[in-house]
Amino acid sequence: MNRKFILQREEYVLSTLTGLLEIFDGIQNIYFGDLVLTNKRLHVISPKLLNIEMSFWFEGETGDIEEHSTLILGDHRIAVRWVFNGNLQNFIKSFQNLKVNA
Secondary structure (H helix, E strand, O other), X not given: OOOOOOOOOOOOEEEEEEEEEEEEOOOEEEEXXXXXXXXXXXXXXXXXXXXXXXXXXXXXXXXXXXXXXXXXXXXXXXXXXXXXXXXXXXXXXXXXXXXXXX
């Protein structure tokens, strides 16, 4: 992950991935960028072409996992299609542990 983003108070990074991400929230969008898991949100940073940056907060809802690489938060699905940098298994494990502790 090359780009920095501001962490909120008492927020810390658990795991990061860089690669091809498919985000579906009624409309399917595909981005190449960073997926950052913190103790409070999933944060997507895609500086190429469209310069997208968005957060999916864990506000009263915990996430779930569909198949082997799709993270679900409410109506949002984030599928990791290809990993350029990072450890997908470690990322998924951190996401699952966060769900248990939430």
